[in-house]
Amino acid sequence: MVPLEISDRDQAAFELGIKLGALFHQFVGTPISLRSKESLERAMEGAIENQPYVEEAEVRIDEAPLRAAAGREFDYISLEGRMIGARVTVSYRGIRCVGRLSYNADLDFPLMTLERMEEV
Amino acid sequence: MVPLEISDRDQAAFELGIKLGALFHQFVGTPISLRSKESLERAMEGAIENQPYVEEAEVRIDEAPLRAAAGREFDYISLEGRMIGARVTVSYRGIRCVGRLSYNADLDFPLMTLERMEEV
Amino acid sequence: MVPLEISDRDQAAFELGIKLGALFHQFVGTPISLRSKESLERAMEGAIENQPYVEEAEVRIDEAPLRAAAGREFDYISLEGRMIGARVTVSYRGIRCVGRLSYNADLDFPLMTLERMEEV
Amino acid sequence: MVPLEISDRDQAAFELGIKLGALFHQFVGTPISLRSKESLERAMEGAIENQPYVEEAEVRIDEAPLRAAAGREFDYISLEGRMIGARVTVSYRGIRCVGRLSYNADLDFPLMTLERMEEV
Known part of the structure; x- marks a missing residue:
């Protein structure tokens, strides 16, 4: 085993992961309809934007299952x-990371991905 | 043991309890600041108002701990x-129930109370 | 509107509702597999049995979707x-209430029902 | 801005962050006492150990506030x-990361830290 010195870049990626894990596990289970979709999206964004090093959080909830429920x-x-589409941008000491939560149809899974990193 | 026939009134009180339990356990843990307080309050209200038989949900989050955090x-x-002040009104087949979640200082506890019932 | 005096029976039904709302909204979203099913069931029971007036909480998680996931x-x-089957018994000042959370296939909905009440 | 190619090391740190964010936001709010402490710890560990690339999750909940509540x-x-002490180990393509959630008294904050990384 070779120990690695933890870098700002490691830290930035770690921080981004925290935000996506939080977003998913805090809000999954919330009662949602077409009526409340927007207020929940804004609250999810606002909650995550409170967390350290977050530049921006964008959340879009899939309307299709809400429309399907509307007549019931x-x-x-x-x-x-699987209904959450989110993009979160974290910036930690000059390293910007962009991550995504989105439904992956091949895996039938809501996947969290580290999408982009850059030095700023 | 004497079995009781479940009445609309029993049902109404039961439904109200569900909503307060949901409100607390869905949202406790959400990152919150003075910036995001209002969006979270609206989302909490909107989420609960989706649930069956809810007439109205009002949520106010205590600002004092948010102000205390603002300088850190x-x-x-x-x-x-303990930061949640909520009032939820449920109406089930002519029985209206009002319940409250609020911090009880004597018990040092966030208490859920069945506050009022009426036939409408 | 005719005000109703809140009875022990109203209170008992209200308390039962709280527990079912809590159970659902606290634990929905938890990562689960065949490996962790039992530990989650026991923790869900233990958590709810902490709450006031609870005599017993029983939780069974549907294994079918866990088996389906096992090969992926x-x-x-x-x-x-919809995966949660739960029965919670509350006893408040001589009134015992039993409630259930279970998937209702007709409604395609995880339904909370007030199943039984009795004087003890 | 200089784009960075995402490495296995970035990915490993990102995955670790997800787990700590999930652990916190899934379980904060759960009713807990001395009676249910162990079952919740085991369920939290089991839940997180389900997630991809997790080698081990250890959770210890602070007993002091549970003891204080026991007489009430x-x-x-x-x-x-702030009551959660957790250590999570993730291993992603030869990179092992260890992270911690623990209460930081100086900041009065439950802090998530990337504690150790190594090539295996």
């Missing part, structure tokens, strides 16, 4: 990870 | 139950 | 409400 | 981030 007796559903 | 290195905190 | 690249899923 | 009318509390 109970016209709302619980937020699932 | 990490200027946000995690939402705690 | 990511061999776990996120707990959904 | 409501003898449980809601899990707070």
Whole structure:
């Protein structure tokens, strides 16, 4: 085993991961409908933008399952990870990282990906 | 043991309890600051108003701990139950129930109370 | 509007609702597999049995989606409400209430029901 | 801005962050007492060990606030981030990362830290 000295770049990637994990696990399960979609998106963005080193958080919830629910007796559903499309940008000591949470159809899985890194 | 036939009134009180339990356990832990307070309050109200039989949900988050955090290195905190002031009104087949979540200083506890019931 | 005096029976039903709302919204989203199913069931029961007036909480998580996930690249899923089968018994000043969370196939919905009440 | 090619090392740190964010935001708010402490610790470990690339997750919940609650009318509390002591080890394509969630008294904050990285 070769120990590695933890760099700002490591730290930046780590911080980005925290934000995506938080976003998913805080809000999955929330009752959501077409009526409340926008207020939840804004609250999710605002919550994550509070966290250290976050430049920007964008959240879009998939409307298709909300539309499908709209005609039913109970016209709302619980937020699932696969319905969340999010992009979070973190900037830590000159390293900017962009990550994404989005549904991956091949894996049938809500995937978190480290999409882009750059020195600023 | 004497079995009781479940009434609309029982059902109404039960439904109200569900909403307060949901409100607390869905959102406690959310990163919150003075910046994001209002968007979270609106999202909490909108989420609960999706649920069956809810007439109205009002949420106010205590600003004092947010103000205390505002000057610190990490200027946000995690939402705690004791910071939530909420009033939820449920109406089920002619029975209206009003419940409250609020911090009880004597018990040092975020208390959920069935505050009012009426036939409408 | 006719005001109703809140009874022990109202209170008992209200308390039961709180527990089911808490159970759902605290744990939906938890990463779960066949490996961790039992530990999560026990923790869900133990968490709810902490709450006031709870006599017993029983939780069974549906294994079918866990088995379906077991062969995949990511061999776990996120707990959904429809996977939870729970029965909670509350006893408040001589009134015992039993409630259930279970998936209702007709409604395609994880339904919370007030199943039984009795004087003890 | 200089684009950086995302390395296995970046990915490993990112994955570790996800796990700590998930651990915190999934379980904060859970009703907890001395009685249920161990079952919750095991469930938290089991949940996180489901996630991709996790070698090990260890969770210890601070007993002091549980003991303080034990004598009160409501003898449980809601899990707070500051009560969680966790160590998570992730291994991604030959890079092992160890992270920690622990209460930082100076900052009065539950801090997530990237503690150690090594090539294996």
